[in-house]
Amino acid sequence: MDYSQKYKEKLVSAEKAASVIKSGDWVDYGWCVGTNVAVDKALASRMPELHDVKIRGGILCHEPEIFKIENPAEHFTWNSWHMNPVERHNVNNGFVFMTPLRYSELPRLYRDMKDPLNVAICQVSPMDAHGYFNFGPCTSHMQAVVDKADVVIVEVNKNMPVCLGGTGAYIHIDQVDMVVEGENPAIDEIPAGGPASDIDKAVAELVVPEIPNGACLQLGIGGMPNAIGQMIAQSDLKDLGIHTEMYVDAFVDMANAGKITGRRKNIDQGRQTYAFGAGTKKLYDYLDNNPECMAAPVEYVNDVRTIASLDNFISINNAVDIDLFGQVNAESAGINNISGAGGQQDFVLGAYLSNGGKSFICLSSTFMNKKTGKLESRIRPTLQQGSIATDTRTNTMYIVTEFGMVNLKGLTMWQRAESLINIAHPECRDELIAEAEKMNIWRRSNKR
Template structure:
């Protein structure tokens, strides 16, 4: 028996060694295969963009992943092509195709959410906004509501040993775009973090037509170190609404950063994050043990997002970090999926709100400031979550033309977009308090909102409410 056991053990060892040798050999062969395929598809940026023809639709990847080398190469084709439509989202650099073609003879540029760079271009007529809820973008591409791209230009990581490139900090709707694109060009950047995903975070070399290489650091958004008195007051109100086990969504800016600092210094525990954006402010929450995702109903122990923007510290922290999971936006921003996590907290900003509860968060008159993004998605998702709470926040006033003006107004400014209709208006927060508008009548909404306004504007707002017939003798303003 002992001898037989030894023989079987030796045979087993030989078999195991053979299996591992076969795997290693196969991996080596695959590596050679993919290396050859990589070299065969490698082009200079100038060679790759020659595939763009007049009348084409071109997609460029989003946010910090905007493909800078391909953009620059395409800008040199001004005059060679005409009527080329280019779209992206929130480019964190100013597209060179716009600077090279101010008369738009060759290129027309569009964005699904305006960055600061794109806002300035929009004011010059060089960038057009594409309205829509962020969550609907992949569906709109797949079903043809958005023009299918002739050419997709997407920045990625270098490939792994299995021939996969990672979409880095912007999964967004890159995969949906690649499914519909006639030609796929990857801009490979060795400084892009490999971001682990829930799904659709990578593309295989067999799906790619051309590859260009360019190494540069991703654009950074420095943390907002200054905070106003109003932001601190709003954050203090919001922190009282967050419980142990809550699931958070908030973006970037002074007020979200202030909230994150307060959470980091609080006694809150077992928090989760399900958001469309990952920011630098999340790092401290994770390192201090405030966020662990242990109470989430889905994606437990994972911080879920669809794109990331922030400092180099954030990009380094994301690289192959198993506590993060990046999904396409039709998953992260699906209101039904958002609602699966209990106690979902959604914190978003706005430009102004009128006495009916109409929320304008993306434009001021004809001036497009940003975009709808995921505000509607997360407002609806959090409202459907068990114990969930959606908030729309703003300081009560702003300076306009050197004059202090109220951000609570009788009616939304002419031509301004209504981002959240009054039918889904949630809890509104200013430095003067909070008002839960859901289920309230028009006259009660007017009263509650005027109480949140700066005292200098309340009398005029009461007169406006009376003129709109949404004020009764029972209304009171403390």
């Protein structure tokens, strides 16, 4: 069947597409590098005449034009599923708000939510001969968005890689109400980061020996997991598998180094499975039409049961700080959101349930407080007031700093306190001991 006529009938300008959004509407803007561009620009020009528009999105890789209008808080709210720098820098402007969730729940939230979804807009690859557009590296929850929306607008971008997968990776022209052909901007890039720091290397040198041949890997967002990935690419490991929430540049380096085969995966054998991807052009070129890579809905990828079914699952994530009870904060500085829970808790739980699995939370022992100019410990007596416990103390497994590694599973409170203080920065240990004593979690016979 020739779908070109349907395509032509639904082809509209960005201005026409933006005109369907009304005051009071709920609108979905896409996800990560799939966030729309042309319609956003058109909507920004008319947003001053609208009020109470409620927009959902997340992991913005560029600042939308609607953020730049005068007094945006008077016209719309941005409701983020997962904060990143673009979003959190606008929190104090009164129009950006965080939605707490486990990322794996997102498709269900769309299906079950009582609020309507009036308009959904996202970037896609050009339509193929069978009438399908591809969501690119943003399969994630987009099928649930499309199913919920009253009006679906796709913004075609010739630079969008076609990311092969199964259910949820595509949208058919019959599901689309409007097609917009934008200016085909380059896909947003997230830098892979500079050379690994000495601290990154020290942490990687502790984690990589814990990874067996044939392990299945997940890497979180951040410089330290990426540095560990780089070291894996240079290691002697072989037959690794990939099952990860976010596909990052380090996986490309591992694949190019011949480390990834996926032969030992219990499910999706031979496939690198992921929910979304973002990185440099190298990553997008690698994912484009690559049958080894499998884009899948996040409710499948991040499901604890899926993760647990993969033997020797290794989950590597980072954190903002951790307290002596073993609570991990990976998403806020006090009440100020930095990111979101994402899939960290799911992968921490799933890795522990995996046969031979391990989860690692990696962080530098200290950070420089920009306000005070003082070096502060990331291992704290208790989490800062208002900080979020992303991983509860009962779920935490391995904690790694440049000074060592500890497995908290099965440790009593005094053992936890002692073990965590032992991997804290030496200059911070005496103060941590004093605080542990006040909280009655320091045993007199503990090491000093």
